[in-house]
Amino acid sequence: MLEIQSKIEGHQFVLNDLEKKLKPLGYDIGGGWEYDHGYFDYKMSDEGGYQFFRVPFQAVNGELDQKGVKVEIGRPFALTHLYQAGVDHEVEEPYNSLVNQFQEPVDQDADVPTPFLEQAERLNKELEEVLLT
Template structure:
């Protein structure tokens, strides 16, 4: 394995809420979120990079298509439980000759291998703060 991947689930009021995907994009992209490259026709992720000093830390907001598919204009999605994603990549080269940092950038979107590993409290706190901002955007008055 090129690095360790860990996650910390976060409680959120947006979990299980349903939105048109374009609304989520219009609200979240100006806040720095990007749609992760590891998506398919049924599910995807909004990622916000928190830090990348030897370990990539992201606030990840998963979503699933409930009406249409993700390549369909006007698709409606359900938000799943947000979490902090930490990916510690190894420096060096792998068997294919790809640099570890490059491979780490690709692997950061894979499913975590060890969900029970510790993520520093600092990043959990930052992720919760960003998530509160998202809740204010998506759930006005809450």
């Protein structure tokens, strides 16, 4: 993981308005959200692991599932998840695949390759332009 200093850090937005601006750019709210915080994820690549540009946010006046909740942006970062090769192996227990559909990463915080760091910097600049102008 590599944090990227950004002018958007500390700014507050209504979550719904923020989502309307970021979704058309390719961002999704990541699956790891809680009622008080979450992440907008931009998947840069899934080659050789997953490469994400992630924008954290924290609720400032309620919970994320409440209409009109305002959030504060944290420091964005680039992140790499490395997964095991050969996931498509035979499953001994046929029902296991229904329960254990997703594998755990080999390394949740692997080094981010330089090309993706450069892409994350470009994405950060784009966010600054979209959100602060």
